[in-house]
Amino acid sequence: MAFKDIETQPLKVINLGLNSFREDLQKQGVPVVQVDWAPPANVDSAVLENIYKHSEAIKQANQKVIDIIQKGSPVLLGLDIARNVVPGMEDNLILHAGPPITWDRMCGPMKGAVMGALIYEGKAKTEKEAEALAKSGKIKYAPCHEHNAVGPMAGVMSASMPVFIIKNEEFGNYAYCTQNEGLGKVLRYGAYSDEVIERLKWMEQIMYPVLDKAIRSLGKIDLKSLIAQALHMGDEVHNRNRAGTSLLFRQLAPAIMRTSDNAENSAKVLEFINGNDHFFLNLSMPAAKAVLDAARNIPNSSIAVVMARNGTDFGVQLAGTGDEWFTGPALVPDALYFPGYTKEDANPDIGDSAITETAGLGGFAIAAAPAIVQFVGGNAADSIKYTRWMYEITASESQNFQIPALDFRGTPLGIDVIKVIEKNLTPFIDTGVAHKNPGVGQVGAGVVSAPMEPFIKALDGLSKKL
Amino acid sequence: MPIIGTLVHGKYLDSVKLMLVSKEMRQQDGVTDAVAIMATPENRDILKATNMLLPEFAKALDTDICIAIKAETEATCSEVMDLVKVWLDKGLPGSDSQDKADFMPRSLDSAVKLMPDANLALVSVAGKYAGTEAKKALDLGLNVMLFSDNVSIQTEKDLKEYAISKDLLLMGPDCGTAIINGVPLAFANAVRRGKIGIVSASGTGLQEVSCVINNLGEGISQAFGTGGRDGKKEIGGLMLLKCLEYLLFDLSTEVIVLISKVPDEEVIAKIWALIKMTEKPVVVNFLRPFELQQLSNVYSGNTLAETAQIACRILTDKNDKNLALKRRESDSIFQNRTLVELPTKESRKYVRGLFSGGTLCYEAQNLYHQKLGNFAYSNAPLESEYKLEDVWKSKEDTIIDMGADEFTVGRPHPMIDYSLRLKKIEEESKDDETAIILLDVVLGFGAHLSPHLELAPILKKVKADTCIIVICAVIGTDADPQNRQEVIRYLSNTGSIVTTTNAEACMLAVRLLQSIRSS
Numbered sequence: 003m004a005f006k007d008i009e010t011q012p013l014k015v016i017n018l019g020l021n022s023f024r025e026d027l028q029k030q031g032v033p034v035v036q037v038d039w040a041p042p043a044n045v046d047s048a049v050l051e052n053i054y055k056h057s058e059a060i061k062q063a064n065q066k067v068i069d070i071i072q073k074g075s076p077v078l079l080g081l082d083i084a085r086n087v088v089p090g091m092e093d094n095l096i097l098h099a100g101p102p103i104t105w106d107r108m109c110g111p112m113k114g115a116v117m118g119a120l121i122y123e124g125k126a127k128t129e130k131e132a133e134a135l136a137k138s139g140k141i142k143y144a145p146c147h148e149h150n151a152v153g154p155m156a157g158v159m160s161a162s163m164p165v166f167i168i169k170n171e172e173f174g175n176y177a178y179c180t181q182n183e184g185l186g187k188v189l190r191y192g193a194y195s196d197e198v199i200e201r202l203k204w205m206e207q208i209m210y211p212v213l214d215k216a217i218r219s220l221g222k223i224d225l226k227s228l229i230a231q232a233l234h235m236g237d238e239v240h241n242r243n244r245a246g247t248s249l250l251f252r253q254l255a256p257a258i259m260r261t262s263d264n265a266e267n268s269a270k271v272l273e274f275i276n277g278n279d280h281f282f283l284n285l286s287m288p289a290a291k292a293v294l295d296a297a298r299n300i301p302n303s304s305i306a307v308v309m310a311r312n313g314t315d316f317g318v319q320l321a322g323t324g325d326e327w328f329t330g331p332a333l334v335p336d337a338l339y340f341p342g343y344t345k346e347d348a349n350p351d352i353g354d355s356a357i358t359e360t361a362g363l364g365g366f367a368i369a370a371a372p373a374i375v376q377f378v379g380g381n382a383a384d385s386i387k388y389t390r391w392m393y394e395i396t397a398s399e400s401q402n403f404q405i406p407a408l409d410f411r412g413t414p415l416g417i418d419v420i421k422v423i424e425k426n427l428t429p430f431i432d433t434g435v436a437h438k439n440p441g442v443g444q445v446g447a448g449v450v451s452a453p454m455e456p457f458i459k460a461l462d463g464l465s466k467k468l
Numbered sequence: 469m470p471i472i473g474t475l476v477h478g479k480y481l482d483s484v485k486l487m488l489v490s491k492e493m494r495q496q497d498g499v500t501d502a503v504a505i506m507a508t509p510e511n512r513d514i515l516k517a518t519n520m521l522l523p524e525f526a527k528a529l530d531t532d533i534c535i536a537i538k539a540e541t542e543a544t545c546s547e548v549m550d551l552v553k554v555w556l557d558k559g560l561p562g563s564d565s566q567d568k569a570d571f572m573p574r575s576l577d578s579a580v581k582l583m584p585d586a587n588l589a590l591v592s593v594a595g596k597y598a599g600t601e602a603k604k605a606l607d608l609g610l611n612v613m614l615f616s617d618n619v620s621i622q623t624e625k626d627l628k629e630y631a632i633s634k635d636l637l638l639m640g641p642d643c644g645t646a647i648i649n650g651v652p653l654a655f656a657n658a659v660r661r662g663k664i665g666i667v668s669a670s671g672t673g674l675q676e677v678s679c680v681i682n683n684l685g686e687g688i689s690q691a692f693g694t695g696g697r698d699g700k701k702e703i704g705g706l707m708l709l710k711c712l713e714y715l716l717f718d719l720s721t722e723v724i725v726l727i728s729k730v731p732d733e734e735v736i737a738k739i740w741a742l743i744k745m746t747e748k749p750v751v752v753n754f755l756r757p758f759e760l761q762q763l764s765n766v767y768s769g770n771t772l773a774e775t776a777q778i779a780c781r782i783l784t785d786k787n788d789k790n791l792a793l794k795r796r797e798s799d800s801i802f803q804n805r806t807l808v809e810l811p812t813k814e815s816r817k818y819v820r821g822l823f824s825g826g827t828l829c830y831e832a833q834n835l836y837h838q839k840l841g842n843f844a845y846s847n848a849p850l851e852s853e854y855k856l857e858d859v860w861k862s863k864e865d866t867i868i869d870m871g872a873d874e875f876t877v878g879r880p881h882p883m884i885d886y887s888l889r890l891k892k893i894e895e896e897s898k899d900d901e902t903a904i905i906l907l908d909v910v911l912g913f914g915a916h917l918s919p920h921l922e923l924a925p926i927l928k929k930v931k932a933d934t935c936i937i938v939i940c941a942v943i944g945t946d947a948d949p950q951n952r953q954e955v956i957r958y959l960s961n962t963g964s965i966v967t968t969t970n971a972e973a974c975m976l977a978v979r980l981l982q983s984i985r986s987s
Binding site for chain 1: 515635636651
């Protein structure tokens with residue numbers, strides 16, 4: 003009769019609970035690790051029991067999902083007009099960020115972006131006309147996510163908008179996203195003034211052809227390796243895209259010079275990209291989308307393939323639950339606000355950009371982005387702490403994307419809803435903050451922890467399918 | 469409303485840092501609006517829109533920082549401006565937070581990744597979650613000390629069976645004390661390592677025995693806690709027997725102490741069967757008088773202190789088979805007694821025991837019963853008819869366990885938080901029938917760091933105002949985090965009688981009661 007390590011090894015303790023016990027052990031020089039424990043989220047215990055009963059099947063399904071995500075190889079092929087390439091796109095359809103939503107439940111910035119898109123499409127001339135049309139029932143709304151697309155903030159996409167075409171070369175599926183407009187008064191933050199529409203027109207008429215030709219002349223741009231490099235250069239490719247944009251610029255510049263017949267247009271396009279640190283966001287997002295879409299519809303898997311917000315609801319989809327959305331109210335981010343604005347002005351969390359976190363980037367990789375750690379409390383150690391926490395709720399670690407500050411450890415990958423519930427810890431998301439009224443634009447940037455409700459519902463939804 | 473502005477040249481701070489500075493400024497008392505921002509054309513528009521584009525900023529370069537502060541008074545404006553200049557140079561207050569950034573894993577499995585050679589989990593989360601966490605710990609190959617209570621008896625059984633199948637310890641639930649590989653865990657004392665092994669279903673019983681062993685110059689090999697229910701029929705002594713078996717065959721252990729309330733009959737039979745397998749001496753204390761099996765290597769201690777003493781004596785004289793040793797008078801260890809003045813007031817004839825240790829309270833009631841024949845009233849009485857109707861109201865001779873649930877709802881254990889006991893001491897001192905106040909003062913890890921400072925004022929007052937006799941049993945060792953000698957000295961100086969074992973304090977109280985009643 004023996005007990006493991008009793009008498010034979012020095013005692014090394016994991017303390018789960020009263021902190022004073024840890025202090026007493028530390029005083030005696032006994033190695034001790036304190037667990038920052040929280041009770042599991044409030045779910046029906048019958049649901050958890052059912053989940054645990056199927057844990058082996060879930061584990062296998064999750065491994066399959068992780069393998070698919072690891073192998074995903076997103077490349078940028080070029081651009082086209084949405085109606086030509088986005089599946090199901092039609093003239094009276096507006097795609098938006100997040101889970102499905104009706105006009106009357108849309109938040110201010112989402113409404114503003116829809117109105118702007120209607121004006122941009124020439125379906126309305128004035129704000130009033132646009133609003134009347136938007137709520138007339140003649141316009142259909144659907145999530146970008148249901149059309150192989152993603153959009154930052156309001157994420158509004160209409161038929162005439164040019165979109166990037168991203169292909170997951172390993173699995174052959176595609177993803178689409180509009181071009182990034184820059185900061186300030188822009189459609190994605192719900193602004194629809196003349197300058198916004200003019201910029202969108204310029205992007206359609208000048209930038210799109212220049213970029214498309216250049217990219218097609220290159221054959222493809224490997225986004226997977228570009229993101230991996232950006233992470234080594236201080237981006238997490240959600241709230242910081244400076245390195246990604248610069249790396250893209252380096253590839254595009256010579257190609258544009260070679261393919262464009264108008265030097266002034268070429269210069270304007272390059273200036274536009276150079277002046278917009280977030281240009282690459284609209285590529286990191288569809289890259290993540292293309293990778294995750296390949297992992298949809300794997301029965302029994304508890305791994306999230308979508309996290310998205312429409313400014314009203316936060317929605318989650320799992321690999322194992324098909325096209326079903328699990329939603330709960332979106333939260334207002336904890337942010338730093340631009341001068342003149344406060345939390346009072348902020349809209350609840352909005353945008354498909356949480357697809358980056360779903361793919362192990364963004365907030366999950368914030369330890370790679372020391373330049374923006376101010377958003378998480380100010381010092382680099384905090385950002386490392388946040389990334390390390392996310393390993394708690396993920397099924398694996400990325401083989402492609404690494405964090406230098408963690409000795410090149412792979413980023414936390416594959417949000418496992420079971421772990422989210424067990425550890426009562428929701429995903430940590432970097433985000434921009436929109437003004438709650440349409441037409442104002444961005445008022446800050448910060449971080450938000452996903453609400454628990456969609457994950458509780460998702461666990462329940464998975465349990466029913468097991 | 470006054471507004472002031474300053475331009476800062478030749479200093480680069482990124483926009484996020486400036487937003488933080490702005491936020492901090494706005495949080496200062498009296499400030500209505502404030503901003504620190506780079507003077508780019510876009511930002512000038514923002515300043516203009518918020519009426520903070522001051523004339524001072526007209527000549528600003530794109531790379532300059534504009535600071536504007538709007539406040540209720542000019543004085544506030546300039547005070548905050550001075551602050552801002554410090555922040556720009558030295559960083560914001562509170563931004564240097566190394567401690568806050570210490571990474572703590574959120575779960576057992578991540579903790580194991582941080583410490584792959586961890587070998588014990590100390591679990592003290594709320595009872596409804598404790599079973600699940602203990603199971604996870606066992607799955608991870610960790611021995612478990614389950615401090616939490618309110619774990620169902622079925623869960624306890626499942627956990628113990630699972631632990632045994634994996635050669636792991638599962639101490640608890642409701643295990644407050646253990647000493648493993650020389651390390652005191654939770655509420656345990658700093659005792660030296662030695663040759664006496666303990667398996668105990670009682671936390672304070674383990675504390676008392678291990679302290680006395682230490683204070684007599686011997687030491688502990690291992691001290692396992694099993695949780696109070698292990699000896700019951702439902703658990704069948706699973707851990708008690710495993711730990712006993714371990715100690716019987718452990719080469720570092722020469723003498724064993726076994727402490728438990730009287731276990732289930734079948735468990736007792738298994739205990740004897742195990743003990744018979746070796747020659748190793750086992751000193752048994754079932755906390756009540758009990759006819760032990762006549763085995764050559766079984767000894768019995770009537771009190772916890774005596775149990776410890778016998779274990780030490782066996783060790784110092786291993787050839788001493790004198791059975792008289794087993795039946796030694798339990799009060800023989802305190803022969804040098806000073807004279808005690810009996811209460812002068814005739815109405816004062818009852819003892820009021822206010823205990824923090826459950827087993828110490830139990831032992832006090834037992835000794836009372838053994839010597840006086842009748843029973844003391846208690847919230848946890850030996851016989852149910854002596855249960856106090858109102859646990860807050862003492863009746864004749866009363867000995868209560870203030871660590872019991874009815875006293876600890878919403879407050880820390882009385883070993884940590886003395887406030888309720890202080891209140892109770894005061895109440896008892898105002899009762900004209902109180903002759904003796906009997907207290908335990910448990911030292912060690914987890915316990916209050918200076919109990920003497922808590923107790924001394926009220927005890928002095930009792931001595932000054934009344935003729936009540938106060939007896940304190942100080943349980944601890946000189947190596948404990950408290951200064952034991954200082955505690956003893958301090959309490960003695962209040963006029964209280966201080967003993968270093970529970971038995972001694974209780975026996976003294978009982979004898980004094982006898983004297984009071986016979987006089």
